[in-house]
Amino acid sequence: xxxxxxxxxxxxxxxxxxxxxxxxxxxxxxxxxxxxxxxxxxxxxxxxxxxxxxxxxxxxxxxxxxxxxxxxxxxxxxxxxxxxxxxxxxxxxxxxxxxxxxxxxxxxxxxxxxxxxxxxxxxxxxxxxxxxxxxxxxxxxxxxxxxxxxxxxxxxxxxxxxxxxxxxxxxxxxxxxxxxxxxxxxxxxxxxxxxxxxxxxxxxxxxxxxxxxxxxxxxxxxxxxxxxxxxxxxxxxxxxxxxxxxxxxxxxxxxxxxxxxxxxxxxxxxxxxxxxxxxxxxxxxxxxxxxxxxxxxxxxxxxxxxxxxxxxxxxxxxxxxxxxxxxxxxxxxxxxxxxxxxxxxxxxxxxxxxxxxxxxxxxxxxxxxxxxxxxxxxxxxxxxxxxxxxxxxxxxxxxxxxxxxxxxxxxxxxxxxxxxxxxxxxxxxxxxxxxxxxxxxxxxxxxxxxxxxxxxxxxxxxxxxxxxxxxxxxxxxx
Amino acid sequence: xxxxxxxxxxxxxxxxxxxxxxxxxxxxxxxxxxxxxxxxxxxxxxxxxxxxxxxxxxxxxxxxxxxxxxxxxxxxxxxxxxxxxxxxxxxxxxxxxxxxxxxxxxxxxxxxxxxxxxxxxxxxxxxxxxxxxxxxxxxxxxxxxxxxxxxxxxxxxxxxxxxxxxxxxxxxxxxxxxxxxxxxxxxxxxxxxxxxxxxxxxxxxxxxxxxxxxxxxxxxxxxxxxxxxxxxxxxxxxxxxxxxxxxxxxxxxxxxxxxxxxxxxxxxxxxxxxxxxxxxxxxxxxxxxxxxxxxxxxxxxxxxxxxxxxxxxxxxxxxxxxxxxxxxxxxxxxxxxxxxxxxxxxxxxxxxxxxxxxxxxxxxxxxxxxxxxxxxxxxxxxxxxxxxxxxxxxxxxxxxxxxxxxxxxxxxxxxxxxxxxxxxxxxxxxxxxxxxxxxxxxxxxxxxxxxxxxxxxxxxxxxxxxxxxxxxxxxxxx
Numbered sequence: 001x002x003x004x005x006x007x008x009x010x011x012x013x014x015x016x017x018x019x020x021x022x023x024x025x026x027x028x029x030x031x032x033x034x035x036x037x038x039x040x041x042x043x044x045x046x047x048x049x050x051x052x053x054x055x056x057x058x059x060x061x062x063x064x065x066x067x068x069x070x071x072x073x074x075x076x077x078x079x080x081x082x083x084x085x086x087x088x089x090x091x092x093x094x095x096x097x098x099x100x101x102x103x104x105x106x107x108x109x110x111x112x113x114x115x116x117x118x119x120x121x122x123x124x125x126x127x128x129x130x131x132x133x134x135x136x137x138x139x140x141x142x143x144x145x146x147x148x149x150x151x152x153x154x155x156x157x158x159x160x161x162x163x164x165x166x167x168x169x170x171x172x173x174x175x176x177x178x179x180x181x182x183x184x185x186x187x188x189x190x191x192x193x194x195x196x197x198x199x200x201x202x203x204x205x206x207x208x209x210x211x212x213x214x215x216x217x218x219x220x221x222x223x224x225x226x227x228x229x230x231x232x233x234x235x236x237x238x239x240x241x242x243x244x245x246x247x248x249x250x251x252x253x254x255x256x257x258x259x260x261x262x263x264x265x266x267x268x269x270x271x272x273x274x275x276x277x278x279x280x281x282x283x284x285x286x287x288x289x290x291x292x293x294x295x296x297x298x299x300x301x302x303x304x305x306x307x308x309x310x311x312x313x314x315x316x317x318x319x320x321x322x323x324x325x326x327x328x329x330x331x332x333x334x335x336x337x338x339x340x341x342x343x344x345x346x347x348x349x350x351x352x353x354x355x356x357x358x359x360x361x362x363x364x365x366x367x368x369x370x371x372x373x374x375x376x377x378x379x380x381x382x383x384x385x386x387x388x389x390x391x392x393x394x395x396x397x398x399x400x401x402x403x404x405x406x407x408x409x410x411x412x413x414x415x416x417x418x419x420x421x422x423x424x425x426x427x428x429x430x431x432x433x434x435x436x437x438x439x440x441x442x443x444x445x446x447x448x449x450x451x452x453x454x455x456x457x458x459x460x461x462x463x464x465x466x467x468x469x470x471x472x473x474x475x476x477x478x
Numbered sequence: 479x480x481x482x483x484x485x486x487x488x489x490x491x492x493x494x495x496x497x498x499x500x501x502x503x504x505x506x507x508x509x510x511x512x513x514x515x516x517x518x519x520x521x522x523x524x525x526x527x528x529x530x531x532x533x534x535x536x537x538x539x540x541x542x543x544x545x546x547x548x549x550x551x552x553x554x555x556x557x558x559x560x561x562x563x564x565x566x567x568x569x570x571x572x573x574x575x576x577x578x579x580x581x582x583x584x585x586x587x588x589x590x591x592x593x594x595x596x597x598x599x600x601x602x603x604x605x606x607x608x609x610x611x612x613x614x615x616x617x618x619x620x621x622x623x624x625x626x627x628x629x630x631x632x633x634x635x636x637x638x639x640x641x642x643x644x645x646x647x648x649x650x651x652x653x654x655x656x657x658x659x660x661x662x663x664x665x666x667x668x669x670x671x672x673x674x675x676x677x678x679x680x681x682x683x684x685x686x687x688x689x690x691x692x693x694x695x696x697x698x699x700x701x702x703x704x705x706x707x708x709x710x711x712x713x714x715x716x717x718x719x720x721x722x723x724x725x726x727x728x729x730x731x732x733x734x735x736x737x738x739x740x741x742x743x744x745x746x747x748x749x750x751x752x753x754x755x756x757x758x759x760x761x762x763x764x765x766x767x768x769x770x771x772x773x774x775x776x777x778x779x780x781x782x783x784x785x786x787x788x789x790x791x792x793x794x795x796x797x798x799x800x801x802x803x804x805x806x807x808x809x810x811x812x813x814x815x816x817x818x819x820x821x822x823x824x825x826x827x828x829x830x831x832x833x834x835x836x837x838x839x840x841x842x843x844x845x846x847x848x849x850x851x852x853x854x855x856x857x858x859x860x861x862x863x864x865x866x867x868x869x870x871x872x873x874x875x876x877x878x879x880x881x882x883x884x885x886x887x888x889x890x891x892x893x894x895x896x897x898x899x900x901x902x903x904x905x906x907x908x909x910x911x912x913x914x915x916x917x918x919x920x921x922x923x924x925x926x927x928x929x930x931x932x933x934x935x936x937x938x939x940x941x942x943x944x945x946x947x948x949x950x951x952x953x954x955x956x
Contacts, residue, residue, distance in 0.1 A: 001835065002816065010851055012790050135796070170648050174682060177656045204652060204793065312490050315682065316480060318613070338480065357479065371489055460563060 064241025153393025518606025631871025
């Protein structure tokens with residue numbers, strides 16, 4: 001049995017700062033009191049312990065209070081992505097079979113017209129109903145469900161349990177250390193594992209989170225230069241903007257600042273070198289929704305010596321390359337450890353997440369002689385744009401549903417700002433204007449998934465068995 | 479599944495210093511290589527994986543190599559206490575039903591004349607037999623067995639599993655933080671949980687241990703003043719000697735030094751105050767063999783504000799006082815958490831260690847309004863002398879086996895140096911000289927358990943049901 005993180009942290013260090021946002025801040029005791037109150041309010045509104053609920057809102061304290069309230073109720077939280085289209089949100093809400101959707105007032109219009117959602121202000125103005133909050137959680141209890149896609153393009157709801165989150169946070173602390181004064185800057189979405197794991201670490205470690213509603217390069221650069229924060233999670237595009245800002249202003253990182261954890265896709269080597277010139281330590285990490293954040297992380301000490309590597313596995317984790325006998329050989333990256341999801345919900349609930357306990361990532365990489373992981377090629381069915389995962393199949397499915405499109409293939413092209421962006425190759429059945437296709441996609445897909453370019457081609461590269469060869473799509477551009 | 483700590487640590491930070499002893503030091507890679515070699519040597523000598531073995535030796539690297547070798551083999555290690563008499567050691571060896579006893583050459587004569595033990599030098603000179611070392615351990619696998627006594631005076635072998643040790647080390651890091659540069663000074667016995675837990679933390683945290691063969695106040699004071707170490711575990715008598723040494727030499731703790739973890743019984747408040755004047759942080763802790771070391775620890779920040787408290791539970795643990803409704807009320811201290819032993823071996827293997835998941839300590843204490851634990855009175859069947867647990871019933875049993883002794887009662891009296899020492903009250907059947915009783919005890923008991931005084935009395939205080947009232951023994955002195 002493990003403790004309810006929120007109650008236990010408030011019990012141990014009630015007066016320590018837990019959260020700051022703009023001009024306000026909250027201690028762990030305050031966070032507990034508000035979240036317990038919200039839990040009683042949710043109960044009054046008919047939300048039952050252990051029920052599955054969906055939750056949607058911007059990165060504001062009110063979202064954290066609501067999530068912690070759900071955690072007190074041991075609800076399974078389906079974390080909805082604010083950037084998704086209504087069609088995509090509807091799919092997830094239906095697949096997860098949630099009865100209740102909690103939504104921040106300002107996000108209410110993002111939701112499809114489903115049975116009435118519960119807006120945060122309704123919760124906040126309800127008179128609470130007393131309830132006994134469980135002081136203990138079990139390791140296999142699901143805390144969060146995050147949707148991610150795969151080869152089919154159909155999003156799968158990934159379970160992340162108490163045990164997954166806890167193992168991830170504990171393995172991370174053994175890698176990066178801990179001091180009471182640590183403050184983690186959170187500018188990544190809370191509905192992604194990168195953001196939510198910052199909250200979990202805060203509860204376990206007893207350190208503060210500084211929350212931004214949106215990524216703000218000016219403020220982030222200033223916070224780093226002044227030592228207002230000690231850690232930050234970032235994707236490559238954020239890192240680049242912070243670097244630029246520091247360089248432009250002639251600033252460098254405060255000696256109090258410890259490191260940027262850089263994930264969500266590869267980080268150009270040039271960024272790492274520039275960061276080091278600004279005394280800004282950057283640790284590259286490799287992780288995914290299925291591993292509740294970091295699986296491998298490159299330490300500061302190795303950042304320059306092992307440029308391009310994602311580091312070694314964290315203490316509780318193992319990484320191996322499928323079917324290879326010696327270091328340096330490439331193959332599929334397999335992952336094992338207590339941080340790996342026990343499986344999916346909804347349509348994929350019967351599908352096992354692992355084979356003999358190993359998660360097959362689809363990513364290609366190798367381990368060098370010293371055991372450092374190098375991710376060479378992301379799975380061809382995934383591209384990462386500004387830290388967001390994009391599954392080509394999902395976009396192809398949408399394009400194919402348009403009457404003018406006979407065949408569709410989507411792949412990534414490199415982009416200086418976003419790392420990668422999607423482009424589409426289509427074979428037409430009848431004429432169609434590009435802006436009509438864009439509009440069609442926008443209604444059905446998150447904006448970042450809409451192809452940047454559409455190339456009309458006579459046919460698509462296919463294998464003997466007629467399987468689309470996505471890796472060959474790019475050749476059509478030459 | 480969790481990793482083999484020794485292999486994983488060597489894999490992650492091979493070149494970091496793991497251990498230093500006198501003029502020598504070893505990296506984690508070296509520690510792994512030597513311990514793996516020892517494992518092959520133990521195998522050649524017939525020790526099988528998962529077998530239960532007893533182990534005895536002074537605090538030297540060779541003992542650590544041997545213990546880690548046993549851990550590679552997933553053996554259950556019965557940790558023998560070097561201070562025990564042959565009779566006591568024999569009891570434990572028989573109770574644990576171990577076939578093999580590993581003993582450091584210099585300790586061979588401490589053992590009873592049992593079937594031949596295996597001396598370390600024999601292992602070290604054996605040609606190893608190749609074997610596959612398991613990369614994974616399971617949480618419920620027993621790592622160590624440490625004997626402790628109880629009301630009956632019969633020592634019970636307490637299991638400490640991978641999960642117990644791991645939870646303890648992880649909860650501790652969430653309390654005291656972690657930096658790569660940490661070095662833990664180990665002057666407490668490795669066969670006690672206080673010492674062994676330093677090794678576990680080192681493997682999980684990747685930090686160095688500085689090992690002393692024996693406690694040495696001069697060297698410890700110097701190491702603390704020079705910042706050669708950052709942490710130290712100590713019992714009150716060691717703390718007092720280090721303080722005295724620092725004071726006498728006009729030294730104070732280096733700013734690099736972080737804290738002394740003071741356990742194994744209460745620490746006089748005066749020591750804490752003197753320590754603070756020397757910039758020496760002292761964290762009082764409350765723990766026991768059954769909880770794989772710390773259950774509660776007072777943080778530095780509270781050391782003076784909550785003088786006399788053992789602090790709050792560590793993150794994964796819970797403490798409650800049996801049968802009390804409000805803060806400040808006294809009662810038996812109950813403990814719960816993943817660090818609590820799953821149970822005993824040998825004669826007590828059928829006995830459950832917990833009731834509804836709660837360990838009943840027998841100690842009396844209270845929690846204040848803020849949740850800080852105050853241990854008011856150790857169980858009357860236990861006294862602590864220089865950090866060693868002494869069970870009066872065990873001494874009484876020995877005394878009663880002497881032909882001249884009709885009744886015997888043992889209790890603690892305060893002692894300036896050792897905290898407490900045992901004194902005996904006896905009702906004689908026939909005349910006997912005190913030195914004869916002392917000799918009789920010495921043959922059967924560790925030296926520290928031999929009563930400091932023998933008081934011949936006409937009868938002992940007993941309850942209506944004839945139960946010895948140990949708490950009333952002291953009144954006989956007045």
